[in-house]
Amino acid sequence: MIGHGVSYGALSVINAIAMGKGAGFGIDLKTEATVRLTAEPEIVVEIDAHPSEDTRLARFSVEEMLRRYPDSGMRGAVITTTSNIPISQGLKSSSAATNAILAATADALGVTLDPLEIGRIGATVAIAAGVSITGTFDDACACMLGGLVFTDNPNRELLHRLPMPEGYTAVIHLPEFQIRKSAFPKERMREMADEVAAAYDRALAGDVFGAMYANGACTCRALGIEPEAADRALACGAAGAGLSGTGPATGILVETDRLDAFLDAFGRDHVIVANVRNGDAV
Known part of the structure; x- marks a missing residue:
């Protein structure tokens, strides 16, 4: 069971940390992910060009998807990602990676997820993995949907979406x-x-x-x-x-x-x- 996913980067207009509402817009830097699901209870992560990067976010993403779809019989995965989004610079590399891995896992499971649902699952994963302060629902939406998005992060609602x-x-x-x-x-x-x-x-x-x-x-x-x-x-x-x-x-x-x-x-x-x-x- 192999799946592929892609997500893009984004830039901030409003940082959601201050008041819970955020805004950002998509750019065409991107992350691609491949997920091969396995019956063995082990998750292996290969982050291209960043072998020492923390893998919790990737592991938690697949674990959350397998928890939601227990009938698959899959218990582990091999995850590979490639990206041209610089890490830890504010360009939404974590959100793009989460989106891409969640989409790839869904593809491997043969299920269809709405982009907003991917963003909501990603917010849960990001907080659990400790890589986000607000759940980055604004970042997830900007990365997945493109355009200019305005979000309510605590309630994980997309309030407005407009073209840049x-x-x-x-x-x-x-x-x-x-x-x-x-x-x-x-x-x-x-x-x-x-x-x-x-x-x-x-x-x-x-x-x-x-x-x-x-x-x-x-x-x-x-x-x-x-x-x-x-x-x-x-x-x-x-x-x-x-x-x-x-x-x-x-x-x-x-x-x-x-x-x-x-x-x-x-x-x-x-x-x-x-x-x-x-x-x-x-």
């Missing part, structure tokens, strides 16, 4: 360090709930670019760092920029026809470029 504006490319600045979820000062972030809520309302009203910056500035303040990359990006002509997730990557939106000029001004070191992914958002 056409004509923009995502530029992602990657510092030479990582920030693990366990190290994030969530209480400091929650102290800024009112400011983040105002940014959420801005995004919902259509000012996605301004909301990205305002949210990112709050996250930077919680971390005790300056939004240097976002400020520099805006000075170089970006339409919007802000720290993504818990960082340290900064998501930047640039008019596609000005991309080369922007990169010439901003610099091409520690930068990757991705397409905005709207999926079938309407």
Whole structure:
């Protein structure tokens, strides 16, 4: 019983840690997973190019699916993943991996899961595995569905889904360090709930670019760092920029026809470029 699954990355507009509601949009970086189910009660995980990475999330994902479908008779699995999403940078690598593994396990079991159900199962798994503070339902939806999503994470509800504006490319600045979820000062972030809520309302009203910056500035303040990359990006002509997730990557939106000029001004070191992914958002 072998199954395959794929999910994409995303960038934050609103960090859900502060008030439980989040927003983000899809990009075309992706993770692919293959799951071979076995009768033996052992789960083996092979994470391409990251052999030392924690495998709890992958193991918990398959275990949760087997718990939900006990009639399969399967008790273990061999999981392999490949990805071009940088890990622990705020680009939703964990959500993409969970989505892809859950989809691959469902495929191996011969069951069909709605993308939102994959996101809800993934939220349960992420909290159990200790890789998420809020369950990352916003991240799961942005990765799986594409487009711009607004979610209520505690209740695991998709509140709104809209297409991102056409004509923009995502530029992602990657510092030479990582920030693990366990190290994030969530209480400091929650102290800024009112400011983040105002940014959420801005995004919902259509000012996605301004909301990205305002949210990112709050996250930077919680971390005790300056939004240097976002400020520099805006000075170089970006339409919007802000720290993504818990960082340290900064998501930047640039008019596609000005991309080369922007990169010439901003610099091409520690930068990757991705397409905005709207999926079938309407």
